[in-house]
Amino acid sequence: MSDYLPEEVVLQILYKIPVKSLIRFRCVSKSWNSLITSSAFIHSHLTPSLSLPSNSDKLIVKDYDYRNEVVTYKFIHDENNDYSLHQHVEFPLRDGGYTYLQLIGSVNGLFCLFESEQIILWNPYIRKFITLPKPLPKTYRPIAWTYSYRYGFGFDPRNNDYKVVRMSERSKAKPPLVEVYSLKEGSWRRKTSAATLLKPGIAFEGQSAMAALNGAVHFRHCQSKLREKLEFDIFGFRGSLSVVCYEPPHRSCSIWVMKKYGVVKTWSKLFTVDLCGVIKRVIGFRKNGHIFVAAKLGLGDELNLSSYDPESQQLKNKKLGISGWPSSFCADNYVKNLILLDKPVLFDKANGALSQWVVSRKRKSR
Template sequence: MSDYLPEEVVLEILHRLPVKSLIRFRCVSKSWNSLITSSLFINSHLTRSLSLPSNSNKLIVGHCFDNPLVEHYKLIDDNNDSFDQIQNIELPLMSRRIQYFLLIGSVNGLFCLYDDQERYILWNPSIRKFITLPKPCTTFDAHGSYIGCCRQAFGFDPRTNDYKVVRIAFPSRINMSEEAKPPLIEVYSLNEGCWRITSASFPPGIAFTDWRQPATSLNGAVHFAAGYEYKPGGPCEPLVLSFDLRDEVFHVISLPNGTFKWTKSVHTSVIGGSLSVLFYCSKHAYNWCCAIWVMKEYGVVDSWTKQFTVDLNGGEIKRVLGLQKNGNILVQTNVGGPYLCELSSYDPKSKQVKNLGIGGRSYHFHVDNYIENLGLLDKPNDNSFLKESEQEEEMQNH
């Protein structure tokens, strides 16, 4: 084809092809392989993919079963209300110590996973590839008792086309009378391929409220649900703490004055492309609900708008997970016991709950838009965590 068409036309055609076809077309010639695996082509293909309305039609669902405790991923069509067509996506790697990974976050179809050996993995299910990141600078071995706990995040900065992992490492306090040390802020840049401790200053007196939930990536920053620590006059209202991935500085985003009270049941999300806060509260005794607030104009406090209120039906609904194209809300519902839950669809108009047939462990559900992405294609293959079946297949392919 390149013998008959100008190079710019060939490039335009390739930009319009799905990821699966591009992976196959690397075998056409060395020049095509070099082009498709170049960072310039990968970034421009993603930019075009993000602009296509069709890319908002698919959702990827992560869930985890007990006995054995292994995570699973499924691809579903959000245009299909019944979710009859469900495609399984096998996670090709397994943790060395435990059988599941902690999900740090997902963005643009890339997932950041973490295991108990301080190993971080970036995984792209579109191309069935993952890489293991080098060990962070702030490790237990290097810093001893300084590292008490870490709050982590994974995000994308469109201004630099760079994916970054953020670690906020807090010191442990053996003697509570001692003044607390400020946390260390460490960032891994995929473009740079290394970790580094930044000079970012963590705002004093702020504590996280969403330790069990992945942070939200939006507009080149990661966002955490947080609030000022308790003071003699009582708790202050919660807030959103953002970390700019390019400038590597923290910013405080206020919430509507007087609307929220301090609670650990608050976390951030992205709904309809806007920064959102999910706030769990009680209307009255034994009647809990989840209020979904959306920031219509990013960074403008006055643009916070209450979008939905989900009645938790006396505990039947455990957690809100996301919004469907038809206006329904994806939720996690209890089906028996604290760890047996299912993915369900909640109609805010009729307040009816419909089970979607995907079960799993409580607090291990994750729903995100699925975007085909060539990210990591230009990185070396990593077989260190491959399952035995995947290792055999990898050897046959080579």
């Protein structure tokens, strides 16, 4: 039928087709396969989804099995309180020796993970991942420098590009080194101009302490005089920058939001959470206004992902079937998309890793 319709009409129809169907439609013809796997189509198909509220009803949740030291991911729907069924997502590199990959961040349903210096971009919905080349060769003497790396992951709307940021802490007299990987260009670049904007001796806290928002990657950093007084995490909250401040001695935390991005005076406190010796960490925000938290509900060291109602100040759905350590939890929105579909299957000789399609059985836990 597409032979009798203008190309513009065919495109408008395909933009409204779900991702799962588009994967199958690649078999219709070579021209359709070329169209659906093109970078321009992938971005245009995703664009309408980006206009939806950031607190969508689709979540991907990370869970750490501390007994077997294995990370698992699950898709859940936040449209009701029934979490009895989860769709497990088999992570592709588990059989390759990757038992624990730390999450750097996620944007538009694309996830960035790393272990040691191995960085991976993963689209769990289409079950495809790629391994990135290693950052630029070091041009310094290891003995004269001490480095601690911090990573970030974000989306640049100016050129529709996904980017990984790596900052290397140096001596107190020098600003961090800043390196950026562009998915569109497929390479790393050292940003000397960006490094000059950062203060010498800056120290970044926590690898996961970052949030991608408004085309920027936000990190939390600390000064020595504040380290023992205040602890905080940063999140994206309904399209705004949010901060969760844990007040010593860790009996409560307050949640703040910047109502107008970039304007310091617009910081406003939403509410205070009484940790009551049970809640250990705020993990994320739900569509219904509740908060995902890591709570200690048993006698052991294991924590459970739970839901907290700030109005009643009570835990709801105390056990959602997901457990682990405070640092292993994450709960983030995801969007079904075709990102990475246009990337070839390659073997990276330098890193000894394969970027590939992964076929795995979908199953539900009971």
